[in-house]
Amino acid sequence: MLDPKTFDSRDLRYKEPYGAVPSGTKVSLALRPPRTSGFSGGVLIAYFESTRERREEIPLTWDGIDGDRDVLRVTLDTGHHVGLVWYSFRLDGLDGRKEELGPYQLTVYDGTDQVPTWLGEGVTYQIFPDRFRRTRVPDPTGMVGGRTVHTSWREEPEYRPDANGEVRNRDFFGGDLKGVMEKLPYLHDLGVETIYFCPIFEGPENHRYGTGDYEKIDPMLGTEENFRELCRKAHRLGIRIMLDGVFNHQGYVSRYFNGDGSYPEQGASQSQDSPYYKWYHFSHWPDKYDSWWGIYSLPAVNEAEPSYREYIFGGEDSIVRRWLRAGADAWRLDVADELPDDFVHGIHQAVRETNPEAMVIGEVWEDGSTKIAYGVRRKHILGGHCDGLMNYPFRNALLSYLMGGDAAQFKDTMETLRENYPPFAFHSAMNFLGTHDTPRIITLLGYGGDGQEHDKDWRASYFLTPEQYLLGRTKLRLGALVLFAFPGSPTIYYGDESGLEGFEDPFNRRTYRWEMADGLLHSWYAKLGKARKELPSLRRGKLIWGRTEGKVISFLREGEGMPVFTAVNVGKDPESVEIPWPAKDWMTGMELPRGPVALPPMSGWLLIPYQPR
Structure with a gap:
């Protein structure tokens, strides 16, 4: 077995430059085996992973002695390659033996794109629009989806199945854009520089991830003019706006699929002559079709269809472009790894053409440099696709540490990302401790787990004991300290800064109880936000x-x-x-x-x- 000091890809004495490199870079590699091991030479074996895969073997050259070690050097020329390079070493002993070392990952990216830096520099605040703040109790009459509205802001969200055994998410609380505008000074004082909105376009469910109409702000939230006004007011405070683009699937209740006939024009489920028919994969029209994770209410879209691409990003008045012109500054792509690479590239190109300072962030739950989806290695952060990703590896590693894990494991996980990610992607990552898809962080830390050992009724009604809350708050303050000091954008899920509790969806999506905010916790976050803005x-x-x-x-x-x-x-x-x-x-x-x-x-x-x- 080779001595562990023979090669270290994170040490500049062994590999330079550090980490991922732009295409065309010549990477210097050095091995330092002990002299006593008797190696006379060897080769670098480089496997270039791309659409035109190739394998190279390059001899190692002896380059003198470093203490009690031989130094063997080789240069790896990345040439025009963009993608991953898997490299390893084979050392040849004087006695004829051969030793293998590796493989190691080298990420080679397209360095020609100039990626804006603003997102990773400042604080991001995620808002679930229906639950942040409302200025009135809305009347759902005439709105799609058969909605009901909670009259009291302090009621609990509905989680039980209906008579048909479905959890339909049709109970709304009525949070609106005017409510967000009222709280812009609050967000500014918290140090927020980017607001990331969960979907705000018309949709039948309270989460709005089954889009009904990309061209229309959901009427319960307000109007397009309300959105434009919000952007203007936010920009005056130095706050940018990121929208959630759900382009992999749409709503069964939508103007495009129109499964229940809510919309006046013919959708794909009503006529094969509909302009939207080709947007979907029907195995038996109209009742059998591809859907996201098999959920019938979220029909999957055929992203290869030219008319769909033109509608989303290709046309001059396409969805991506028109909402940037209306005031948005960035798009977050829902389930980015389920969108074809060339589709993401098309969105990225449209974004940059519309506003060179606008950005594209992808939802990916793993290391985005090695992500494989549908049998294909994705190009998320190789340049010209996503400018950054949601950093679930950061959350998982920090949460593990806060709940008793070893600090060394947190460092190793972060160094893996820093080594694998291009610098722009590492510094533009959205780092967080909680999102709309995870249990509330203070609940996880205070309770010590996600409560899955109990039934859902128990989790629905459970709140931390005073002792558990104190423990959760203490650990959350320490987690927030790391979050705000680390490279990447520290991202706050609405209410986490004030101690909002809850296990999984929908309990992590309770309304923001403004009058019950934890002042001590909020003050801690505000100080961290000030540090992030001023240092x-x-x-x-x-x-x-x-x-x-x-x-x-x-x-x-x-x-x-x-x-x-x-x-x-x-x-x-x-x-x-x-x-x-x-x-x-x-x-x-x-x-x-x-x-x-x-x-x-x-x-x-x-x-x-x-x-x-």
């Missing part, structure tokens, strides 16, 4: 790891303005942390000396340099 190193600085073992995570951000040092201890005992300079804690004002200092249990610091007078 350039948190916005653009490079990442340098400190101590990451056991219960302690520490790291430095530097290179832009004053450096910032973050340290967190989730253990039950004090831990020694090496502070690089005399410091002041941004969160508490406490002054700390340079050198080893005891970090108390269940606490954290956000430190900036400080010279006492």
Whole structure:
């Protein structure tokens, strides 16, 4: 077995440049086997993964001695390749033996696209529109979907199946765009620079992920003019708007499929002469068709159909373009890995043509550099597709650490992403602890799990005990500290900053109880938002790891303005942390000396340099 110090792809002495590289880069690789192992030479084996796959073998060249080790070098020319390169080494011993090392991943991306940096620099706030704030109790008469409206904002969302055994999500609370406008000063004071809206287009369900009409703001939310006004007011406060584009599937109740006849024009389910008929895959018209995950109410779209592409992004007045012109600044692509690569590329091109500063973010739950969907390695972050992804690996790793895992595992997961992702994708990632698809973070941390050992009725009615809430809040403050200090956009799911509780959907989608907000937790988030806005190193600085073992995570951000040092201890005992300079804690004002200092249990610091007078 080879000595572990023979090669380290994350060390510049072995591989330069670090991590992913633009196409055309020549990558320098060096092996350092012990002299005593008696290797006389070897080869680099590089497998270029793309539509035209190829394999190369390049001899290693002896380049002298480094202490008690031989140095063997080779240069890998990426040429015009865009995609993954899997490389490994075969070493030849003087005694005729052969040793294999690898494989390792090299991500080669198209570096010609200039990716805007604004998203990854600032704080993002996710809003589930029906549950954020309402300015009136709406009348659902005449609206699609057979809706009901909760008269009290403090009622619980419906989760039980109806008489037909379906959970239809037709109960609305009536959150609206005017309510968001009322809270723009609140979001600004929280440090928010981007609002990410779950779908706001007309749709029959309260989540609106089964789009009814891409051209129309849902009437319960308001009008197109309300949206334009919201964008204008947000922009004046330095806040950008990201829309949710659900282009892989639509609603059974929609102007395009029109399964229940709610819309006046003929949809695909009513006539094969409908202009929308080719948008769907019918195995037996009109009652058997492809749908998202087999859910009949979400018919899947044929993204290869030219008329659909023209409607979504190709035409001058296509959906992607028209809402950017109306004031939006970015699109988040729902289930991006279920959209064909060339479809995503078409959206990206339309976005950049309409506004060179606009961005495309993809929903992907895994490492986006290695994602395979429908048997195809996806091009999400190779350039010209997604500018960043929702960072579920970050959430999973940080949640594991907060719930008792080892800090070293968090670091390793993040270093894997940093090594595999192009810099633009790593820094434009949407980092978060919770979304509309995950249980509320304070509930997970306080309860210690997702409650799946109990039935749904139990989870519907469960709220944390005072002791559990205190534990959840303490851990959440530490998680938020890491979230706001790490590269990528710290993303807040509405209400997490104020202690909103709940297990899975729909309990994680309760209304924002403004009068019940946790002031201490909110104040913590507001201080972190201020730090993210005012400290350039948190916005653009490079990442340098400190101590990451056991219960302690520490790291430095530097290179832009004053450096910032973050340290967190989730253990039950004090831990020694090496502070690089005399410091002041941004969160508490406490002054700390340079050198080893005891970090108390269940606490954290956000430190900036400080010279006492």
